[in-house]
Amino acid sequence: MGQGLYIHVPYCRKACTYCNFHFSTSWKTMDDMVDAMRQEMAHRMGQVDSWQTVYFGGGTPSVLTAQQIQSLIDTATSHAPLQAGAEVTLEANPEDVDDRSIDHWIQAGVNRISLGVQSFEDSQLQWMNRAHNASQAVDAIKRLQDAGLSHITMDLIYGLPETSLAYWQDQVGQALAMDIPHLSTYGLTVEDKTVLHADIASGKISKPMDERSVEDFMWHRSHLREQGWLTYELSNSCQPGFEASHNAAYWRGEAYVGIGSGAHSFDGQWERRLNVANNPMYIKAMKAGDSLGFELETLGPIERRNEQLMTGLRTDLGFQRSHAGKWAETLDHLWSDAIAKGHMLRLEDRWKLTDAGMMWSDAIAAAGFITDNTDL
Numbered sequence: 001m002g003q004g005l006y007i008h009v010p011y012c013r014k015a016c017t018y019c020n021f022h023f024s025t026s027w028k029t030m031d032d033m034v035d036a037m038r039q040e041m042a043h044r045m046g047q048v049d050s051w052q053t054v055y056f057g058g059g060t061p062s063v064l065t066a067q068q069i070q071s072l073i074d075t076a077t078s079h080a081p082l083q084a085g086a087e088v089t090l091e092a093n094p095e096d097v098d099d100r101s102i103d104h105w106i107q108a109g110v111n112r113i114s115l116g117v118q119s120f121e122d123s124q125l126q127w128m129n130r131a132h133n134a135s136q137a138v139d140a141i142k143r144l145q146d147a148g149l150s151h152i153t154m155d156l157i158y159g160l161p162e163t164s165l166a167y168w169q170d171q172v173g174q175a176l177a178m179d180i181p182h183l184s185t186y187g188l189t190v191e192d193k194t195v196l197h198a199d200i201a202s203g204k205i206s207k208p209m210d211e212r213s214v215e216d217f218m219w220h221r222s223h224l225r226e227q228g229w230l231t232y233e234l235s236n237s238c239q240p241g242f243e244a245s246h247n248a249a250y251w252r253g254e255a256y257v258g259i260g261s262g263a264h265s266f267d268g269q270w271e272r273r274l275n276v277a278n279n280p281m282y283i284k285a286m287k288a289g290d291s292l293g294f295e296l297e298t299l300g301p302i303e304r305r306n307e308q309l310m311t312g313l314r315t316d317l318g319f320q321r322s323h324a325g326k327w328a329e330t331l332d333h334l335w336s337d338a339i340a341k342g343h344m345l346r347l348e349d350r351w352k353l354t355d356a357g358m359m360w361s362d363a364i365a366a367a368g369f370i371t372d373n374t375d376l
């Protein structure tokens with residue numbers, strides 16, 4: 001049975017105002033980081049027989065050189081082969097996409113690009129402190145398509161301050177007009193300790209309105225379905241046949257290996273591994289081959305069941321009744337309010353959120369969480 005491989009590249013050109021991921025804008029450790037990631041692969045990959053998918057996430061993986069990307073793929077596949085037709089995704093930012101880089105990525109085995117567009121409007125990209133402008137995003141998409149890459153997905157952010165529904169309709173319309181087969185759409189959230197948080201506190205930027213996010217979300221979900229798309233997860237929609245295999249395996253609770261500083265891994269059962277989210281500490285630990293570079297977390301049956309419920313409800317498959325065991329009738333009761341409000345459908349074999357319910361998926365899931373082993 002193959003597994004997914006996630007490779008976290010914790011470097012970016014600039015710090016986007018809204019971002020709280022693990023990344024650094026100082027690249028001086030990049031060569032050592034790639035060596036450390038290859039060492040981590042060598043330590044850990046004895047158990048894996050093949051790779052179902054490979055995903056370079058970040059951070060900004062497209063800031064790696066072609067040789068660095070190639071060496072990471074070569075190291076991974078020297079331990080376990082890629083399955084036939086395996087999806088190999090690289091997250092890229094538009095400013096890193098040119099004909100040379102695309103050629104190198106394809107030669108290295110990348111067959112899917114996730115492009116961090118976020119907006120097709122320069123004024124929005126500027127306050128986000130993105131490193132690209134709108135015309136670079138359009139140019140990047142055309143170049144990727146001209147190179148024959150059909151599996152392209154794009155990140156767009158909705159619910160932006162001082163925008164209107166017309167703004168969001170235009171953004172999605174531009175993506176569709178370019179024949180992009182997959183979209184990842186994220187509502188803007190204001191995380192603690194971000195520049196955006198400080199800018200809102202000082203009045204430099206207005207606070208995003210919940211109503212804006214709700215209206216944008218409801219519109220794109222129904223609009224995309226009218227265009228024949230599948231709105232298959234809270235943040236992911238695609239033309240049929242373009243679902244993201246790597247992410248879908250996470251949602252099904254399958255095992256995956258995460259390599260790099262800040263990466264998580266899961267054994268598909270009870271154990272999660274959390275690599276230290278600190279670049280120098282990670283590099284030092286991997287070089288020494290010691291255990292200081294990660295923590296292990298053991299999940300109990302309660303955590304597993306609650307996670308399954310939360311991730312299931314974010315997908316169009318919903319949460320299966322067969323997974324609820326003797327808790328099924330209690331869930332009908334706990335979710336009666338969500339069902340009455342039209343936020344959830346109780347189907348014969350599962351519970352499924354409506355578009356209106358998706359906006360509150362975490363709260364609805366939490367209402368159905370088990371807290372006691374005897375409920376299982």
Ligand code: SF4
Pocket residue numbers: 011012013014015016019020021023058059060093116
């Ligand atoms: S490029 Fe991505 S990971 Fe890097 S700061 Fe911006 S949003 Fe965060």
